[in-house]
Each structure stands twice: as structure tokens, then as C-alpha cells.
Amino acid sequence: MSIRVGVIGSAGRMGSEVVRALEGARDLEFVRGITAEDSLDQLLDENGARLVDVAVDFTLPSVTKANVLWLVQHGIHAVVGATGWDDDALAEVRAALKASPETGVLIAPNFAIGAVLAMSFARTAARFYESAEVIELHHPDKVDAPSGTALHTARAIAEGRTDGGLGPSPDATERDPHGARGADINGVHVHAVRLRGLVAHEEILFGNAGEQLTIRHDSFDRVSFMPGVLHGVREVASHPGLTVGLENYLSL
Ligand SMILES: NC(=O)C1=CN([C@@H]2O[C@H](COP(=O)(O)OP(=O)(O)OC[C@H]3O[C@@H](n4cnc5c(N)ncnc54)[C@H](OP(=O)(O)O)[C@@H]3O)[C@@H](O)[C@H]2O)C=CC1
Numbered sequence: 001m002s003i004r005v006g007v008i009g010s011a012g013r014m015g016s017e018v019v020r021a022l023e024g025a026r027d028l029e030f031v032r033g034i035t036a037e038d039s040l041d042q043l044l045d046e047n048g049a050r051l052v053d054v055a056v057d058f059t060l061p062s063v064t065k066a067n068v069l070w071l072v073q074h075g076i077h078a079v080v081g082a083t084g085w086d087d088d089a090l091a092e093v094r095a096a097l098k099a100s101p102e103t104g105v106l107i108a109p110n111f112a113i114g115a116v117l118a119m120s121f122a123r124t125a126a127r128f129y130e131s132a133e134v135i136e137l138h139h140p141d142k143v144d145a146p147s148g149t150a151l152h153t154a155r156a157i158a159e160g161r162t163d164g165g166l167g168p169s170p171d172a173t174e175r176d177p178h179g180a181r182g183a184d185i186n187g188v189h190v191h192a193v194r195l196r197g198l199v200a201h202e203e204i205l206f207g208n209a210g211e212q213l214t215i216r217h218d219s220f221d222r223v224s225f226m227p228g229v230l231h232g233v234r235e236v237a238s239h240p241g242l243t244v245g246l247e248n249y250l251s252l
């Protein structure tokens with residue numbers, strides 16, 4: 001029996017790609033797209049029963065939390081790509097799930113398998129290097145910075161450094177009135193580039209005396225995210241509760 005799927009943000013760059021991917025998957029049924037002009041109630045029938053088993057959210061940081069809370073309230077599993085999630089928002093989702101413990105919610109800042117692998121490699125490498133910084137590079141239509149991927153990467157690096165007993169990275173900066181050192185995420189500096197012609201790219205730099213390790217991932221086309229999104233759609237029902245990061249669905 002096919003999994004019935006709705007797409008929230010279906011008219012967007014990512015949402016429209018997800019619709020195409022669902023329409024090409026024989027075990028998945030694309031039931032309904034929800035645009036900014038629609039109501040989430042259109043994922044329910046006239047009696048309030050669910051029309052979809054899973055909803056994929058690729059809206060925006062400003063609206064995704066409200067969408068996910070609505071999905072949880074209605075017992076619809078959620079596969080969430082929209083970024084902009086902070087600890088308070090995640091805590092609200094966890095609290096809402098207490099009343100709907102069978103519902104699965106997957107929030108993943110990046111669904112590209114290569115990006116997930118890059119973040120996993122970075123966590124492993126982190127404890128071996130004195131210095132580590134992250135550069136994320138995106139199209140100039142992106143509304144948030146740094147990217148959710150870069151935040152997730154920096155936090156993974158920081159965890160790896162802590163596990164490895166490392167202290168702060170060396171940095172003699174005394175004056176930085178223009179913020180040239182980038183964002184400081186748990187001690188890892190993150191830099192954001194916005195450039196016409198780019199899609200989604202990340203470079204993770206590790207440094208020791210006499211050597212540098214660079215881990216780079218490039219998404220040249222949004223189709224790169226689709227295998228991960230479809231994997232999430234197929235798996236979310238068997239992962240009740242909140243999961244942050246596709247790596248948790250890949251046994252990484
Ligand atoms: N996890 C991952 O792998 C990836 C995550 N992303 C993230 O996904 C998000 C979307 O990116 P992208 O597709 O490029 O952005 P877009 O702006 O192209 O798409 C967002 C869509 O959501 C719509 N929207 C806004 N509010 C609502 C609402 N309340 N209900 C339904 N739809 C709504 C927008 O409509 P309108 O234009 O009319 O406002 C727009 O069509 C971003 O947060 C981005 O960081 C992006 C790529 C990969």
C-alpha cells in the first residue's frame with residue numbers, strides 16, 4: 001500500500017522538486033501540495049480525517065515550526081527540510097509529541113547523502129586538528145545565514161573537539177569591528193558566501209602545523225536532495241518522536 005504524502009511549500013524551489021520526486025516513486029502517492037495561499041486543513045477530509053500519512057515541509061524558517069506543530073497535533077508524520085530551527089523550537093516540538101507519541105518527526109538541515117557524509121566525516125576528524133572552520137556557499141535567494149547545514153556541521157565539530165579533549169582553536173584576533181571572523185558557533189567559526197550561480201556548497205577546513213584537511217560537498221542541482229527526502233518519507237513512521245539529522249536514519 002502506497003504511503004500518502006503531502007508537500008508543504010510545494011510551489012517553492014525545493015517543494016516543487018519534492019513533488020516531482022514523489023510522482024516518480026511507485027511506492028509513494030503525492031496527494032496534495034500546500035502553498036502559502038492554502039490552509040493545512042486541506043490535508044484533511046470533510047470529516048477531519050487525515051488525507052496523508054506523511055507531510056514534507058520545505059517552507060521557510062518563519063513558518064515551519066507552526067506547520068510541524070499542526071502536523072503533530074493531527075498525527076501526521078513530518079519530514080522537515082526547512083531550516084531556522086533553534087533549541088527552543090525543537091523543545092516545542094518535543095513537548096507537542098508527548099500528546100502524539102506515535103508520530104514521527106524528522107528535521108534534517110541537509111538531505112543530500114554527500115552532505116550528511118561530509119558532516120559525519122567532519123565529526124570524526126574534529127578531534128585530530130588544532131583548527132577547524134566552516135565555509136558555506138549558497139545562491140543569493142537564501143533567506144537565512146549561516147545555513148542549517150553549517151550550523152549542524154559546526155556543532156558536530158564542537159562535539160568532536162570536546163570528546164577529544166581539545167580546547168579553543170588558536171586565534172590571536174584582538175580587533176574585528178566588521179565581523180570578518182564570521183559567526184562563532186560553539187567555538188567553530190562559520191562563514192557564509194552568497195553568489196549568483198551557486199546552489200548549495202560547504203567546505204570544512206581542518207588545520208594542523210604543516211597540513212590542512214578539506215572536506216567539501218557540492219549540490220549542483222536540487223535533485224541531489226531527493227534520495228534523502230524519499231528515504232525520510234519511507235522511514236519516518238518507524239521513527240516515532242523527534243529526530244534531528246538524516247544521519248540517524250542512515251546508521252551513521
Ligand atoms: N534540508 C535540506 O536538504 C534543504 C533545506 N532547504 C531549506 O528549505 C527551505 C526552503 O528553501 P527553498 O525551497 O529554496 O525556498 P523557497 O522560497 O523557494 O520555497 C519556500 C516555499 O514555501 C512557501 N511558503 C511560505 N509560507 C508558507 C506556508 N505558510 N505554507 C505553505 N507554503 C509556504 C513559499 O511561498 P511564497 O514564495 O509565496 O512565500 C515558497 O513557495 C529553506 O529553509 C532552506 O534552507 C533548502 C534546500 C535543501
Ligand SMILES: O=C(O)C1=N[C@H](C(=O)O)C[C@H](O)C1
Nearest residue numbers: 083109110142147148149200
Ligand atoms: O537554502 C538552501 O538552498 C539550502 N538550505 C539548507 C541549509 O540551510 O543548510 C540545505 C542546503 O544547504 C540548501
